[in-house]
Amino acid sequence: MEKKETFLIIGASVLDILAQPVDTDVFQIGSVCAEHSRMHTGGDALNEATVLSALGADVRLISKWGTDYAGNCIQVHCRNHGIDTSFARIESSLETGINLVLVDSSGERHFITSKHGSLRKLHPQDIPGEALSGRQYLCFASIFVFPAFDDTALAKLFAKAKSQGLILCADMTKRKNGETLSDMKRSLALLDFVFPNYEEARLLTEQTDYDDIADAFLSCNVGCVVLKAGAKGCFLKTTGERHWIPPYPNAHCLDTTGAGDTFTACFLYAHSLGMSLRECGQFANAGASICIEQIGATGGIRDAQQVWERYRNC
Numbered sequence: 001m002e003k004k005e006t007f008l009i010i011g012a013s014v015l016d017i018l019a020q021p022v023d024t025d026v027f028q029i030g031s032v033c034a035e036h037s038r039m040h041t042g043g044d045a046l047n048e049a050t051v052l053s054a055l056g057a058d059v060r061l062i063s064k065w066g067t068d069y070a071g072n073c074i075q076v077h078c079r080n081h082g083i084d085t086s087f088a089r090i091e092s093s094l095e096t097g098i099n100l101v102l103v104d105s106s107g108e109r110h111f112i113t114s115k116h117g118s119l120r121k122l123h124p125q126d127i128p129g130e131a132l133s134g135r136q137y138l139c140f141a142s143i144f145v146f147p148a149f150d151d152t153a154l155a156k157l158f159a160k161a162k163s164q165g166l167i168l169c170a171d172m173t174k175r176k177n178g179e180t181l182s183d184m185k186r187s188l189a190l191l192d193f194v195f196p197n198y199e200e201a202r203l204l205t206e207q208t209d210y211d212d213i214a215d216a217f218l219s220c221n222v223g224c225v226v227l228k229a230g231a232k233g234c235f236l237k238t239t240g241e242r243h244w245i246p247p248y249p250n251a252h253c254l255d256t257t258g259a260g261d262t263f264t265a266c267f268l269y270a271h272s273l274g275m276s277l278r279e280c281g282q283f284a285n286a287g288a289s290i291c292i293e294q295i296g297a298t299g300g301i302r303d304a305q306q307v308w309e310r311y312r313n314c
Contacts (some may be wrong), residue, residue: 005272006058006134008166010127011045011141012119013063013088015070015096018295020103020255036254040296041077042099043119044141044171047261050298051287053081055269055307060084060135062127065118066094087131094118107253107292123148127157132164137268141261143172143184154187162190167271169193171264172200181205181220189221193271195264197228210235211242224277226267228260228288234281245281248289248314258297263288266307286310 019034026032049061061083065071067090078085097117102110113119132138138161140154158168168191181204188194194217202208205216214225214237227235233247266287270280287307294300301307
């Protein structure tokens with residue numbers, strides 16, 4: 001039997017309720033008719049885990065949700081996609097996070113989240129050391145999502161994973177409390193890859209030029225900076241390499257929900273196959289272009305062959 005690459009994905013799992021297209025008229029009219037309305041699983045970690053599993057990887061997910069309807073949907077989804085949830089925290093007292101996702105006519109999404117849901121409830125004690133066993137990659141799916149994971153907590157987790165030889169990766173959302181790179185230096189210094197989008201990286205580094213942003217991360221000893229640039233593609237930089245990689249040229253953007261998570265998952269999958277950084281970026285762009293042509297975070301990716309076909313046309 002062919003050996004699968006093994007990933008541990010840590011972060012949020014929620015249920016998304018999406019409508020597209022929606023504009024500000026809804027707040028004046030009171031009722032509008034959207035072209036599409038769907039319910040999908042969502043959350044950065046679950047999105048990445050779902051895509052990696054579809055590509056053929058062995059995926060373990062650490063996340064937290066309840067036993068309500070939304071939580072049961074997530075559990076069924078993970079079981080149907082072969083995602084290992086043996087270390088997930090499923091608690092009857094939790095209200096599973098539900099995101100309302102309003103997608104405008106350009107495909108950009110706008111989120112309404114639940115203040116009391118499970119989205120931000122993950123804690124360091126929810127990640128036992130044995131969960132790292134047998135994994136090759138650890139991806140902390142979004143820095144700044146969980147209040148309990150400050151720089152100190154992240155550095156402790158990353159150091160433990162590093163001592164076991166895992167390749168360390170992290171995605172992020174926008175900073176919540178005005179954090180700068182100096183506030184995150186201990187944890188960033190342990191990362192092999194970081195995957196912010198341009199706006200997230202601009203705020204954190206307080207730089208505007210792509211090279212300056214990447215250099216700021218590299219100065220913290222991050223191994224490779226991968227800046228997701230949306231319709232511009234992606235920008236990669238290490239101490240020895242620099243690449244601007246254009247997007248797949250023929251995608252029709254319907255909904256950008258989950259595109260960044262799909263990009264990260266595809267990049268890591270390509271890296272696990274031994275592809276070069278440039279090739280990883282091209283493969284990730286191909287996967288993200290499939291995602292944005294569908295409503296919902298991950299429904300577009302069926303298997304690796306689908307992404308390979310588009311990759312060859314990048």
